[in-house]
Amino acid sequence: MIPEKTSRIRKVIRRILQVFGILIVLIFAAYAGMAWYINAHKKEMLQSLTTELNKNINGSLTIGDMEPAFLRSLPRLSLNLKNVTIRDSLYEKHKHTFLQAEDFYIAVNALALLHGTIEIKKIDIKNASVDLFTDKNGYSNSNVFKKSGTKKNGESGALPELKKFSLDHVDFAIDNQSKKKLFHFNIDDLDGDLDYTPEGFNAKLNLNTLVKSMAFSTDRGSFLKDKIVEGKFDIVYTKDSIAVLPNQLEIGGEDFVVSAGFQLEKSADFEIHIKNEKILWKNASRLLAPNISSRLDLFDLKEPIFVTCDIVGDFNDFGDPLIHVKAKIRDNMLTTSGGMIDNCSFDGEFTNHNIADKGFDDANSAVKIFNFKGDYAGMPILMQQTLILNFDKPIAVGDFSSEFEIGKLNNIIDKDLLGFSKGTAVVKVNYEADIVNYELAKPKLEGTIQIKNADVKYAPRNLDFNDISVILNFKDEDLSISNIHLRSGKSIVNMEGSIRNFLNLYYTAPEKIVVDWKVKSPQLHLGEFMGFVSTRKKVKSVKKKSTRANFTEDLNKLFDNINVNMTMNVDKLFYDRFYATNVTASLFLNDSGIQLKNAGLRHADGNLKLSGTLSQQGKINPFQMNAVVTNVNISKFFYAFDNFGLQSLQAKNLNGYLSANTNISGKITDQGGVVPKSMIGKVDFGLKKVKLLQFSPIKSIGKFAFPFRDFDTISFYNLKGDFDISGEKVTISPMQINSSILNMDVEGVYSFGKGTNIYVTVPLRNPKKDKDITDADELAKRRNRGIMLRLIAADGDDGKVKVSLGRKQKQD
Known part of the structure; x- marks a missing residue:
């Protein structure tokens, strides 16, 4: 029994296979017949297809050849149209071909074809270019397609109901010269499935394209320039709009979630929304137009950031659409031209529509930074809000605060210029400044910098200052300096001052800066400030640019050029043996020297008035001095000036009062000593109640000529003379x-x-x-x-x- 059942089953299978084989043969025979039919009637069918398609064309559509493609879209019949060209009626004027395709595959309904009807279900385009051109007057070659009207009985309409389509190696451009927009894509592959609904259709697309240009304004450049876009699109199409549902796309090697919406019926409005939760700053900047990326490239962030971008506009409008970028930065490292900021966190925004109804352009663009926190060279930085406004004429506006140990300044200023040890600084300022060539210019500050109990070494003059306290008050371009207290050795100095137009000159002409100082001191030891006598030592230039090099160079340039007007009131003045009280003076100091004007003081029970100059030329420094001496105790005067270099006549040999007028020039060392043989000048003097005590040269003459007179004490009467x-x-x-x-x-x-x-x-x-x-x-x-x-x-x-x-x- 079993062998008999097995034999029957085998017979059934054999017959099924026979039938299936016959069907396959019949299908191939049918396709062969249709192919024969197409080849036999190619001329007529090509003419029919061309005529049918040209019904919807304002211009010309030409097809070079047509061949069947059996296996491309079974069970439908595929036709390969060769060298398809579509041109509008004004092609000879603008020379832009709407479509040029080497291979244009269409899948048609075979039975409908036999009845003479063209029903296209799929289109594949290979090795083609599509050029949608609009001239400066607003004419577009997309007018090549006639507007669809009310369908007549038996007419298929302007567009066939496609199920599938694909583009392979297609160059696609939209060049709108009237609106200065250029969108250009090298499409490597685009395929899609269409599912029709009563309102339109839903589409699933796969895209791989190179973006050659995505310029909403050709004046400002392209977004996504030379970047590959790859991924899937889910699209919902109605007669009024196209909606691109959120999908992940790879753009320039980065993963984005992209969604979009496009209006079709009454406007050309569009919205594009892009999000990336983890992208590097530089990579994000490279996707933007040059007018934006050129500003963003001034900065860099080491770790990835969270970014969203909204692009909203109208394809028919002139210029850029609304561009709104938001970023969240947390625990990152920010690199700027001024150095690196560690542990930085902030929220940032970019918009090209900062003020409503002012347009979408560089003049209305802004970068906004909120709640900035970070560490700069070990110093904490806080900025509640910082704005960069108007990219045509950029302005920086914001606030800045910090509180730190002043020794942290050693991280940004070279020790060859300034060395800091103890002390604290508190900074609270609001600022506004122009940005010229990416640097601050004409800044305005409002606020204070307060320094307490600081120790500072000024290396170029080898000066040490201790326990410095000062408040710097900024008002617009001006700087006022108050409550300055400092110590240098035994000296105690209290100062206040101001600099007009300081911030503007600091950046543009530091050689014009003039500091007006008022100095008061209960006691001042000039020997501790002899560094001001010698030429200021040059700070070694640093070839490799760094944060420290930049700050040092700027400050060194300031110190090298700054001018000082100083008025002094000193209770007690000391210099070596010299001691004076009630000192008043006006001085002008710059890098070339010191000018002393209207100096007055009490010394040796009398008065001195001084004026003069000191030229700083190195270790040996020329000076010129005018002095009026009135009724000084001659013994104390000689002692104070170390007997003026005389070996025989000493302070102990003199008693009485001296008045004199002097005009002397000479040279002084950087240690404050007079260079021997360098003094030239004239001294007119008068002596009152003078006694010469134990003066050996006179005693020698007395012993020789007057052995019986006492020369131990000699009294003189109103002695006057002049020396050259x-x-x-x-x-x-x-x-x-x-x-x-x-x-x-x-x-x-x-x-x-x-x-x-x-x-x-x-x-x-x-x-x-x-x-x-x-x-x-x-x-x-x-x-x-x-x-x-x-x-x-x-x-x-x-x-x-x-x-x-x-x-x-x-x-x-």
Whole structure:
């Protein structure tokens, strides 16, 4: 039984296969017949197809050839149309071909075809270009398609009801010159399935294309320039609109969620929404138009960020659509031209429609940063709101605050310029500034910088300042400086000042900055500020640009060029042996030197008025000084100035009061000492109530000429004279000296080195004999009565001054 059943089953299967084989043969025979039919009637069918399609064309549609393609879309019949060209009626004027396709495959209903009806179910286009062109006057070659009207009985309508379509290696461009828009895509592959609904159709598309241009305004450049877009689209089409449902797309190697909407019936409005939860800043910037990316590329963020972008507009409008970008940055590292900011978090926005009804362009563009937090070189930074407005003429507006240990400034300023140790700083400012060539210009600040208990070393002049406290107040372009307290060694200084137009000049012309200082001090030791005497040491330039190099260079340029107007009031002034009180002075300081004006002080029980200049040229610095000395204690005066370099005449040898006018120039070292042999000038002096005590040269003359007189103490009467100083030599103009012991006439040259040659004429008459005479004329007659002793004080062989008999040689 079993073998019999098996035999029956085999017979049934054999017959089924026979029937199936016959069907396949019949199908192939049918297709072969249709192919024969098509080939046999190619000319007529091609003419029919061309005629049918040209019914909907304002212009011309040509097909080079037509061949059947059996296996391409079974069970439908596929036709391969070769060299399909569609041109509008004005092609000869603008030369833009709407469609040029090497291969244009259409799948048609075979039975309908046999009845002479063309029903197209699928279109595949390969190796083609589509050029939708609109000229400057608004004419478009898309007018090649006639507007669809009311269908007549038997007419299929302008567009067939497609089920599938695909594009393979198609160059697609929309060039609207009237609105300055250019969209250009190299489509590698696009295929879609269409599912028709009563309202329209739903489509599922797969796309792989290279974006050559996506310019909403050709003046501002393209979005997604040379980027590949790949992924799926789910589209809902109605007669009024096209909706692109949210789908993931790969754009330029980054994954985005993209959705969009396009209006069709009454307008050309559109909306495109893009989101990426994890993209690098630079990669996001490269997807935007150059007018936006050029600004964003000034910054960089190390870690990925969250970004959304909305593009809303009208394809028929001139210029850009609304572009609104939002970003969330958390715990990132921000790189700017001024350095890196660690641990930074903020919310950011970009919009090209900052002010309503002001257009969508660079002039109305803005970057907005909210709740910025970060660490800059170890210093915390807070900015509640920062805005960059108007990309045509950019302006930065915002607030800035920070509080930090002042030693952190060593991270951004080189120690060869400034060194910071202890102290704190608190910064709270609002700012506004133009941005020119991506740098701040004409800034305005409102706010304060407060420094407390800081220690600072100013390396170029080797000056140390301790316990500095200061408040900097910014108002527009001006800077006022108040409550400055600092110590340098034993000196205590209180200062306040102002700089007009500081911020503007800081960036444009630092050499024009003038600081107006008011200085008060209970005690000031000039020796601690001798760094101001020498030339300011140059700070080594740093070839490699860095945060520290930039800050150091800017500050060094400021210090190198700044000018200072200073008024001083000092209670007690010390310099080596010199001591003065009630010091007032006006000074002007710049990099080339110091000008002293209207200085007045109490010294040695008298008064001094000084003015002069000091030129800073290095270790040796020229100076010029005018001084008026009034009734100073001559002993204290000589002591204060270290006896003016005299070896024989010391402060201990003098008693009385000195008045003098001096005009002296010379050179001073960077340590404050007078360079030997450098002084040149003139001194006019007067002495009152002067006593010469234990003065060896006079005692030597006395022992030689007047052995019986006491030369230990000599009283002088209203002595006057003038000296010409030239290097190490002092020329003494003829001078009459009247004293209690003797009278003498002196002239000649005194040298601090070699070259002393002084002529002394001494009347031997004892002045005590005439002490009771009050008549000046009579006293003068008696002065020179009797024997005259003529002496010469000159250098001896041993280098010491020797006194001998002699007289001045007469000049020829």
